[in-house]
Amino acid sequence: MTERRRRPNRPSKARPPQRKANPRPVDVDPVRLVAVETLRAVRERDAYANLALPPLLQQRRISGRDAALATELTYGACRAQGLLDAVIGECSTRPLSEMDPKLLDALRVGVYQILRTRIPAHAAVASTVDIVRFENGSKLSGFANAVLRRAAEKDEQQWVEQIAPDRAEDPVGHLAMKHAHPKWIAQAFADALGLDELEDALAADDTRPAVHLTARPGEISADELAAITGGDPAPYSPYGVRLEAGAGDPGDLEPVQEGFAVVQDEGSQLVSLAVTKPEISGSDLRWLDLCAGPGGKAGLLGALVTLDGGTLDAVEQAPHRADLVRKATEGLSVTVHTADGRSPGLEPGFDRVLVDAPCTGLGALRRRPEARWRRQPGDVGELTKLQRELLISAIELTRPGGIVGYVVCSPHLPETEGVVADVVRRTGVTQLDAREHFPDVPDLGDGPGVQLWPHKHGTDAMFCALFRV
Numbered sequence: 001m002t003e004r005r006r007r008p009n010r011p012s013k014a015r016p017p018q019r020k021a022n023p024r025p026v027d028v029d030p031v032r033l034v035a036v037e038t039l040r041a042v043r044e045r046d047a048y049a050n051l052a053l054p055p056l057l058q059q060r061r062i063s064g065r066d067a068a069l070a071t072e073l074t075y076g077a078c079r080a081q082g083l084l085d086a087v088i089g090e091c092s093t094r095p096l097s098e099m100d101p102k103l104l105d106a107l108r109v110g111v112y113q114i115l116r117t118r119i120p121a122h123a124a125v126a127s128t129v130d131i132v133r134f135e136n137g138s139k140l141s142g143f144a145n146a147v148l149r150r151a152a153e154k155d156e157q158q159w160v161e162q163i164a165p166d167r168a169e170d171p172v173g174h175l176a177m178k179h180a181h182p183k184w185i186a187q188a189f190a191d192a193l194g195l196d197e198l199e200d201a202l203a204a205d206d207t208r209p210a211v212h213l214t215a216r217p218g219e220i221s222a223d224e225l226a227a228i229t230g231g232d233p234a235p236y237s238p239y240g241v242r243l244e245a246g247a248g249d250p251g252d253l254e255p256v257q258e259g260f261a262v263v264q265d266e267g268s269q270l271v272s273l274a275v276t277k278p279e280i281s282g283s284d285l286r287w288l289d290l291c292a293g294p295g296g297k298a299g300l301l302g303a304l305v306t307l308d309g310g311t312l313d314a315v316e317q318a319p320h321r322a323d324l325v326r327k328a329t330e331g332l333s334v335t336v337h338t339a340d341g342r343s344p345g346l347e348p349g350f351d352r353v354l355v356d357a358p359c360t361g362l363g364a365l366r367r368r369p370e371a372r373w374r375r376q377p378g379d380v381g382e383l384t385k386l387q388r389e390l391l392i393s394a395i396e397l398t399r400p401g402g403i404v405g406y407v408v409c410s411p412h413l414p415e416t417e418g419v420v421a422d423v424v425r426r427t428g429v430t431q432l433d434a435r436e437h438f439p440d441v442p443d444l445g446d447g448p449g450v451q452l453w454p455h456k457h458g459t460d461a462m463f464c465a466l467f468r469v
């Protein structure tokens, strides 16, 4: 572990440093400090932890095992925030709402270490108190010390027993607290999956996902890519490779740098491929991706249709994301349009259309540590309206006999079955049994839509429904 560095208090311009108020110089562990600072960026600037942390690590020259520890503490404390806050609330004489937010950031990182790592409690307490003294002064460091010492009196399981609702009376509330999810998200998973599997589904959100790669069709095979990267061919996607979790930055891999492979969850590969599978009679050369940014699925579909001599039109509303699609599809027969997918101004008559609609992202919580606490149930209504409108637009843009695939990275029923049922009722479009187009993928439920799950398939929780127009 990095040596603890001595960081003196900043001298005041007006007065000499007040040695009496802070008699000991403050030792601050830089590894824990970046974790606290990243939590602050997430809270104050709505930053994404996985984008805010790496530049801080670089700036402070934190690498190797220290960087791994900083990442674990940052992502772990972001994910577990609800549980950590409940414990801090139990251990504090003042409510969380009255606590200095900077102090709360530090306490979250401290309590995370106590409850969910093997770091000895005394070390977690001492290093957190140092950070609080460094950032907030001696007065609050005493308060932090008291809270943390109380938190260390019980282990995680004992705290859950004390704080969470009784499992028999409120199983969803209990499991939500135990696995640090907002209750509405745990309820959404339970509605889609049933209570029996809820615990596995919530626990899977706390595991670090393996990185998946897509071998670009026509450039490199999955076997070749696996051999070069040291990964394993993916279990279900013929283009997929799974790398070991924590195998380093996939952006550094040569095939990724050269554009032969991209980072893409295997679930995203499978739903894209499913749209290409149902047979259609007549032409099959004009494809459309109606919500394409940043271009993962457009890259795979574009490569496949280019090999067949066809074209892909890719629509994306946000200009900077449309640029990312252009980059992701360079060299392919893909035309990118910056437009609203609800009225993109394109000639109808497409043979296959993918709608990978904006969604809550509840299916990818493993990848975005803070997302579960940022999303609100109130977001859902607006999103399902947009999802319905985009799906109806896709159906209108598809020729009779053509195929539409509706995809969201969420298992939340209003965004999945709810949107599908509503659009089928309004348009009379025929829904296909999507399970037939996920060959060799087990445990796909009762159909006709397909819901993938991290705990069952090792993929994001992608949903896919297929239609024939």
Ligand SMILES: C[S@@+](CC[C@H](N)C(=O)[O-])C[C@H]1O[C@@H](n2cnc3c(N)ncnc32)[C@H](O)[C@@H]1O
Residues within 6 Å of the ligand: 268, 290, 291, 292, 293, 294, 295, 296, 297, 298, 315, 316, 317, 318, 321, 339, 340, 341, 342, 356, 357, 358, 359
């Ligand atoms: C789930 S993401 C698509 C991911 C993409 N298919 C991929 O695999 O990389 C949804 C995208 O839809 C875009 N979007 C949102 N509203 C839109 C609209 N009305 N028309 C077209 N695109 C829209 C968002 O900016 C976002 O890039």
